[in-house]
Amino acid sequence: MKKTALxxxxxxMGGKMVPFAGFEMPVQFEGVNAEHETVRLGVGVFDVSHMxxxxxxxxxxFELVQRLTTNDVAALxxxxxxxxxxxxxxxxxxxxxxxxxxxxxKYLLVxxxxxxxxxxxxxxxxxxxxxxxxxxxxxxxxxxxxxxxxLEAMQKLTTDKITDMEYYTxxxxxxxxxxxxxxxxxxxxxxxxxxxxxxxxxxxxxxKAVLEAGAEHGxxxxxxxxxxxxxxxxxxxxxxxxxxxxxxxxxxxLGWITKFVENNPFVDRPLLEKQKAIGPEKMLRAxxxxxxxxxxxxxxxxxxxxxxxxxxxxxxxxxMLKKGIGMGxxxxxxxxxxxxxxxxxxxxxxxxxxxxxxxxKG
Numbered sequence: 458m459k460k461t462a463l464x465x466x467x468x469x470m471g472g473k474m475v476p477f478a479g480f481e482m483p484v485q486f487e488g489v490n491a492e493h494e495t496v497r498l499g500v501g502v503f504d505v506s507h508m509x510x511x512x513x514x515x516x517x518x519f520e521l522v523q524r525l526t527t528n529d530v531a532a533l534x535x536x537x538x539x540x541x542x543x544x545x546x547x548x549x550x551x552x553x554x555x556x557x558x559x560x561x562x563k564y565l566l567v568x569x570x571x572x573x574x575x576x577x578x579x580x581x582x583x584x585x586x587x588x589x590x591x592x593x594x595x596x597x598x599x600x601x602x603x604x605x606x607x608l609e610a611m612q613k614l615t616t617d618k619i620t621d622m623e624y625y626t627x628x629x630x631x632x633x634x635x636x637x638x639x640x641x642x643x644x645x646x647x648x649x650x651x652x653x654x655x656x657x658x659x660x661x662x663x664x665k666a667v668l669e670a671g672a673e674h675g676x677x678x679x680x681x682x683x684x685x686x687x688x689x690x691x692x693x694x695x696x697x698x699x700x701x702x703x704x705x706x707x708x709x710x711l712g713w714i715t716k717f718v719e720n721n722p723f724v725d726r727p728l729l730e731k732q733k734a735i736g737p738e739k740m741l742r743a744x745x746x747x748x749x750x751x752x753x754x755x756x757x758x759x760x761x762x763x764x765x766x767x768x769x770x771x772x773x774x775x776x777m778l779k780k781g782i783g784m785g786x787x788x789x790x791x792x793x794x795x796x797x798x799x800x801x802x803x804x805x806x807x808x809x810x811x812x813x814x815x816x817x818k819g
Contacts, residue, residue: 458476458479458480458481459479459480459481459507460480460481461480461482461504461506461507461598461660462506462598462657462658462660462661463504463506463598463660463661463664464481466661466664467482467483467504467678470486470678471486472484472485472486472678472680473485473486473680475681477507477570477681478507478569478570478571479507479570479571480507480570482504482507482680482681483504483678483680483681484680484681484682485680485681485682485683486677486678486679486680487677489680489682489683489686489776490776492677492679492680492682492683493683493686493687493776493777494776494777495604495675495676495677495679496603496604496646496648496679496683496687497604497646497648497687497776497777497817497819498604498605499604499605499606499674499675499676500602500603500604500605500606500607500610500650500671500674500675500676501602501603501604501676501677501678501679501683502600502601502602502603502664502667502668502671502676502677502678502679503600503601503602503603503678503679503680503681503684504598504599504600504664504678505599505600505601505652505684506597506598506599506600506657506660507570508567508568508569508570508594508599509567509568509569509570509572509573509576509577509592509594510565510566510567510568510592510593510594510597510599510654511565511566511568511576511577511580511590511591511592511593511594512563512564512565512566512589512590512591512593513563513564513565513566513580513588513589513590514562514563514564514588514589514591515562515587515588515589516562517586517587517588518561518562518563518564518588518589519531519561519562519564520586521580521583521584521586521588522556522564522566523721523722523723524583524722524723524724525543525579525580525583525723525724526541526542526543526554526556526723527541527542527543527544527706527711527714527715527716527723527725527729528540528541528542528556528714528715528716529716529718529721530556530558530564531718531720531721532716533556533558534558535558535559535560536558536559536626536627536628537557537558537625537626537627538555538556538557538558538625538626538627538641538643539555539556539558539625539714540553540554540555540625540714541553541554541555541556541714542554542700542706542711542714543576543579543724544705544706544723544724544725544729545579545702545724545725546724546725547702547725548705548725548728548729548732549701549702549703549704549705550696550700550701550702550704550705550706550709551572551575551576551579551702552568552569552572552575552576552696553569553694553696553700553711554566554567554568554569554576555567555643557627557639557641565639566580569696571696571697572696573592573594577592583724596656596657597654597655597656597657598654598655598656598657598659598660598663599652599653599654599655600652600653600663600664600667601644601645601646601650601651601652601653601684602650602651602652602653602667602671602676603644603645603646603648603649603650603651603679603687604646604648604649604650604674605648605649606671606674606676607648607649607650607651607671608620608622608642608649608650608651609674610667610670610671610673610674610676611632611640611651611653611667611670611671613670614632614633614666614667614670615630615631615632615633615640616631617630617631619640619642619651622642622651623642624642625641625642625643626641626642627639627640627641627642627643628640628641632653632655632663633662633663633666633667633670634662634666635655635659635662635663638653638654638655638659638663639653639654639655640652640653640654641653641654645684645687645688645693646684646687646688646691647687647688647690647691647693647815647817647819648687648819653667685771685773686773686775686776689771689772689773689775689782689783689784689816690775690776690777690778690782690815690816690817691814691815691816691817692743692784692814692815692816694709694711694741695771698754698770698771699741699770699771699784700741704741704786705729705732705737706729707729707732707733707737708732708737708739708740708741708786709741710740710741710742712733715729715733717729717730717733736789737789738788738789739767739786739787739788739789740786740787740788740789740792741770741784741785741786742784742785742786742787742792742811743782743783743784743811743812743813743814743816744758744782744783744784744785744798744800744809744810744811744812745778745780745781745782745783745809745810745812745816746780746781746782746783746800746807746808746809747808747809747810748807748808749781749807750781750800750802750805750807751772751773751774751781751802752769752772752773752781752782752783752800752802752807752809753769753772753773754769754770754771754772755768755769756768756769756772756800756801756802757769757800757801758785758787758798758799758800758801759798759799759800759801759806760791760798760799761797761798761799763799763806765801766787766788766791766798767785767786767787767788767791768785768786769783769784769785769800770783770784770785770786771783771784771785772784772785772800775816775817777817778816778817781800781807781809782816783800783809787811791811792811793811794811794812794813795810795811795812796810796811797809797810798810798811
């Protein structure tokens with residue numbers, strides 16, 4: 458079991474530790490609902506050091522990243538971040554990831570913890586032009602400081618202006634007395650804030666400084682359970698639940714990161730372009746329970762006649778909306794907004810309806 462550089466601090470702060478993606482990680486501290494509300498209304502800090510970081514550098518770095526990802530890397534400018542995915546050559550998804558552009562010859566790819574080895578093998582197998590690749594995952598720590606008060610609190614720790622940074626941009630700055638810290642206005646909560654990358658040796662110093670800087674705003678450590686409820690309220694996909702090697706970005710509602718523009722010859726482009734043109738047979742849809750009940754992953758989705766038409770990929774009781782919400786793949790014929798479906802909860806068919814994302818609009 459791997460441990461992040463902040464493992465001892467999590468134990469000291471009373472974190473409930475569980476195995477996750479090969480790491481011992483805090484699933485919660487105070488409790489899921491309280492932590493969720495802390496992020497939505499103020500500021501919370503997550504240790505996400507289990508995430509993977511790959512550097513791609515050299516004259517052909519742009520060509521490699523453009524070919525391996527569905528979004529249009531050419532649209533990036535220096536200091537801009539892009540959400541995208543790796544298509545797998547068979548119409549599915551290797552992983553979803555973030556691409557950071559430093560310049561035409563230098564990119565950072567941030568991938569999911571559970572897929573680090575698979576992604577690293579995939580990128581290397583497709584590196585036909587000897588782009589310099591470096592897997593910095595084990596040497597890099599990452600904090601996600603999320604919430605409406607996050608940037609205001611973190612501004613205390615740097616002389617660089619960060620409170621006016623645009624969404625999905627980044628800077629390399631001095632932060633909490635540490636040089637060359639990467640700070641980006643990204644996150645997985647929909648609550649605003651930033652993500653911060655630094656070397657493991659600086660982890661405890663930076664974590665303590667973040668907690669101190671956010672104290673006046675009621676900052677608290679947040680576990681993985683609240684990270685999941687927060688992302689689901691926004692309808693953000695989770696790899697392994699809502700997307701995987703057998704789901705396409707078109708089926709998953711990720712057409713917005715699948716750019717069929719000129720000079721973007723990404724893996725699976727012809728296949729995905731055809732699928733978009735004729736329409737997918739199944740689609741990932743968001744739903745809310747209209748009665749009492751909490752949907753969970755793998756619960757069956759049924760039509761009005763009780764026939765099984767799909768299964769829940771992600772589900773929870775929304776801490777902010779106080780109702781059951783979830784996502785799942787349904788046939789295109791049942792995917793229209795407002796359509797009535799049923800979720801099988803403990804052998805009972807609970808009514809639900811297809812809704813537009815995000816669930817929580819703040």
